[in-house]
Amino acid sequence: MSSFPAVLNSEWTKIRTVASTTWTLVAALVVTVGISAGLCTLFNSTFTEMPKEQQLTFDPTLASFVGMSLGQLAMIIFGVLVVGTEYSTGMIRTSLAAVPRRGELFLGKLTVATVLALVVGLATSFLSFFLGQAILGEHSTGIDEPGVLRAVFGAGLYMALIALFSMGVAAMLRSSVLAICILIPFFLLISNILNGVSATRKVAQYLPDQAGSRIMQVVPGAMDSGETPYGPWGGLGIMVLWVLASVLGGYLVLKKRDA
Numbered sequence: 001m002s003s004f005p006a007v008l009n010s011e012w013t014k015i016r017t018v019a020s021t022t023w024t025l026v027a028a029l030v031v032t033v034g035i036s037a038g039l040c041t042l043f044n045s046t047f048t049e050m051p052k053e054q055q056l057t058f059d060p061t062l063a064s065f066v067g068m069s070l071g072q073l074a075m076i077i078f079g080v081l082v083v084g085t086e087y088s089t090g091m092i093r094t095s096l097a098a099v100p101r102r103g104e105l106f107l108g109k110l111t112v113a114t115v116l117a118l119v120v121g122l123a124t125s126f127l128s129f130f131l132g133q134a135i136l137g138e139h140s141t142g143i144d145e146p147g148v149l150r151a152v153f154g155a156g157l158y159m160a161l162i163a164l165f166s167m168g169v170a171a172m173l174r175s176s177v178l179a180i181c182i183l184i185p186f187f188l189l190i191s192n193i194l195n196g197v198s199a200t201r202k203v204a205q206y207l208p209d210q211a212g213s214r215i216m217q218v219v220p221g222a223m224d225s226g227e228t229p230y231g232p233w234g235g236l237g238i239m240v241l242w243v244l245a246s247v248l249g250g251y252l253v254l255k256k257r258d259a
Contacts, residue, residue: 007099007108015082015112024078025116028159029124032071036128039066040135047139059222060141061151064132066223068155068216069188071124072162072209075117076183079166082113083250084176102254106171110247114164121159125152147218147232154215154236161236162187165208165243171250174257201226212239 015021043063047055086092099105129152133140143149170179187209194204204210205228214228214235221227230238 004104004108007104008112010095010098011109011112014086015116018081018085020085021078021081024074024081025120028071028074028078029120029127031074032065032067032124033128033131035067035070036064037067037131037135040064040132044136044139054223057219057222058139059217059219060133060136060139061129061148061218062216062222062225063136064129065125065151065155065216067128068158068213069192072159073184073188075121075159075163076166076187077180078117079113079163080170080176080179080183082109082163083167083170084174084179087174088176103251106251106254110164110167113167114160117163118156118160121163122153122156124159125155128155141218145218150232151216151218154232157236158212158215158239161212161239161243162209165239165246168243168246168248168250172246172253174253205229206238208239208242211235211242 040063043058047058050058086095095105096102099108129143133142141148143152166179166183169183170176173179173182191204191207191209194200194207195210197204205226211228211230212235214225214230215232217225217232228235
């Protein structure tokens with residue numbers, strides 16, 4: 001197997017025939033949309049009880065994506081499993097025997113998985129947005145409003161980048177369990193704790209999730225998000241740099257270490 005299309009086909013076959021990777025993508029969509037819809041219901045029913053400042057800075061677009069904080073965990077697991085499963089099962093040796101050019105194998109795997117993550121991410125973001133706006137009623141916004149379409153597309157891009165970042169980390173660690181044990185606590189707890197403490201907020205705002213999630217925001221300072229020295233696209237750019245570093249690290253480990 002030497003042609004790149006054949007590598008892509010092989011990686012597509014690996015992903016679609018492993019039930020765990022399929023179900024993590026389904027979970028990413030269901031969890032994000034479900035939690036976002038539930039919280040939009042809460043926002044709509046308690047809007048008049050919010051402090052005046054929160055009412056003035058309420059961002060209906062961002063409200064549609066509040067479930068992303070948990071939904072992204074499923075996308076992280078997807079990215080880790082795509083790479084790490086081959087190491088845990090020993091299939092990496094078979095893959096390298098079939099595709100001796102390690103860079104080509106790695107690129108093929110990342111390409112197929114990232115396209116899948118992007119498709120699911122965009123489906124999740126658009127579904128979350130339209131369902132959330134339907135629930136918010138008079139507090140909703142339209143997709144044709146300034147910045148809204150960018151935020152909806154950006155949310156899908158964010159999910160794909162999270163998956164790609166996780167693939168790079170899994171390639172560096174060569175272990176699904178270790179990668180999940182590091183990434184899940186980091187994104188679920190550590191990043192949010194650092195961002196919630198004034199002494200560490202200036203550093204935390206440059207972490208991949210904190211920076212990348214700005215692309216989903218339309219109203220500055222909405223939902224107590226605070227000010228940042230970069231805008232939505234600048235934040236996504238910072239996240240892309242993290243992803244590139246992760247992928248490069250994963251490639252160097254795959255290239256230099258034995259299977």
